[in-house]
Amino acid sequence: MFYKLDEEHYVENPFLFQLQRLGWKIYRQNKDNPEDTKEIISFTSSLEAEYGESQRLRESFKEVILEGVLRESLKRINPWIEDDQISEVIRRITTPQSNSLLEANKEIHDLLLENTSVSENRKTGEKSPTVKFIDFKNPDNNSFIAISQFKMNITGTEKHIVPDIVLFVNGLPLVVVECKSPAVADPISEAITQLMRYCNRRGVIEGNEKLFWYNLFVVATCNQVAKYGTITSEYEHFVEWKDPYPFSLSDVNPDGNVTSQQVLIHGMLSKENLLDLLHTFTIFKEDPKSKMIKVVARYQQFRAVKKMIKRLKEGKTPTERGGIVWHTQGSGKSLTMMFMVRKLYHNPEFGNYKVVFVTDRKDLEKQLNETSRSVGFTVKLARSIQELKELLKTDTPELVMAMVHKFQERELKGEIPVLNTSPNILIWMKMVTVAMLVFWLFKIC
Structure with a gap:
């Protein structure tokens, strides 16, 4: 006490x-x-x-920085690297090209995530090998x-x-x-x-x-x-x-x-x-x-993404792998979706997923599209039912966005065809109800 x-x-x-x-x-x-x-x-x-x-x-x-600790860490994470190459890598992360604090911070942040490289792995002869600053795995x-x-x-x-x-x-x-x-x-x-x-x-x-x-x-x-x-x-x-x-x-x-x-x-x-x-x-x-x-991220975004990944990994059926995440107004639903996509692509078992975003309002579509660009993703917008069908047919790992009205049967001619039988399609729906904002993680198709 x-x-x-x-x-x-x-x-x-x-x-x-x-x-x-x-x-x-x-x-x-x-x-x-x-x-x-x-x-x-x-x-x-x-x-x-x-x-x-x-x-x-x-x-x-x-x-x-604690340069001695950084040197030891670089050698431990990249055991092939030589001392002069470590010095080169340290110079790179300690001398950002940007002038402002925020720009320098972003430059170094990108380095930590995307890593850097040196000319050669002298032990194997590999050209431009990746040098990791942090072992995330x-x-x-x-x-x-x-x-x-x-x-x-x-x-x-x-x-x-x-x-x-x-x-x-x-x-x-x-x-x-x-x-x-x-x-x-x-x-x-x-x-x-x-x-x-x-x-x-x-x-x-x-x-x-x-x-x-x-x-x-x-x-x-x-x-x-x-x-x-x-x-x-x-x-x-x-x-x-x-x-x-x-x-x-x-x-x-x-x-x-x-x-x-x-x-x-x-x-x-x-x-x-x-x-x-x-x-x-x-x-x-x-x-x-x-x-x-x-x-x-805020705690609710972090927790939601971690729980969704856990459900996707452990669920045995499409129903067990799906669910609902409730978010209140202003809690960052679009960012939660983007963080989820990042987390998916950081997991090798989910790296080949097609992710489909479905929204019910134009402003939500615009917001999500802008948010995705801010975190480095390109979203393919389905501007018509036919365009959506074409995007859903492929098995390529990508982000697809559509308005919910594109699923209305009255606008379809003929029976709804089976477009894709892949188990690696994740469908999200972000929509507004009278009482609250709801953020859906639908089952894997």
Whole structure:
């Protein structure tokens, strides 16, 4: 039980302790000496840290990545790669061509997902072999390190910032956490302001943007309430993660009294979930103000997609593999559909599926088409019944969209023919009812 409401004992240390339970290595940075980074071996009941041997993870407060860890990770994931090639790959991910923070963030995000290549695998002679930064298929093949009090130079000055917790995957800082005591008047807003200061979002140089080139999302927490957002999120766009799926609340805390912070950590920062959020559930899209924003899925989108994939894998009959997903207005139905398609295509067993979207309104058709483009997919629009029939005849893996009225029998001449008997056709229907928005996952044809 925690009796102190101060930031370190009530918020930061429990955060680190839970990460440790999930398999993260925990370090605390010496604020005065970057070479002195202590690994926290265990926590006592009062959550005071016991330190092990000093670890040299970086040479100065100017360094953003943990280069030694990145080198080791690249070699482990790509065992054929040579040292000079590792240096070439590291230069590529540490020197983006873009100027703005958001553009650099997107460039590096694309690199992490699409990987890079070098001229040759010198062991086999293969030309332009792929070099992976992250092993998405085997989470435990990656390095997961959390550093508390990660001191950084403010760009161009001798001053510093000290983010409370920075989470590194393979030496790259993917998550920044700011902790505040719940005794503060408005702890979450204060933490968000601090995060915005760290990445220079307030119009002045008061942080270090390089730390956020690699950022997936940021977290503002006071333990009882924890919210996450991206480098483009405004205050009102920071939200809680309310379900630790696939964990249960008893997994999070067997004693009950689960806090918002605990749910967020298990739901977003377990190894598999974090890599899944990076690989599948993050997009860059245009908002109504015609500017690009970065979006990380909300918990209901993540949970829905994971459950649908599970049903498709485990169902024995078309009925068992189908179902209904209920979404309320403004909950992101179009994005859920896009995340689902991404997840399908990340699974080899579903990579050859034809996905058919059916909507009942023109504006929904337009919205879904625009959303699909924002996540890199091309949708084939069926503008007539005949065109829809032709698209449904093929067994090619693609996305097809149609309005529901194209299925009306009165517009068909003759009997409805059998167009395709493939088991690899997934039909979705997104439609509006009087009371609520409903998002259907229909059975496999």
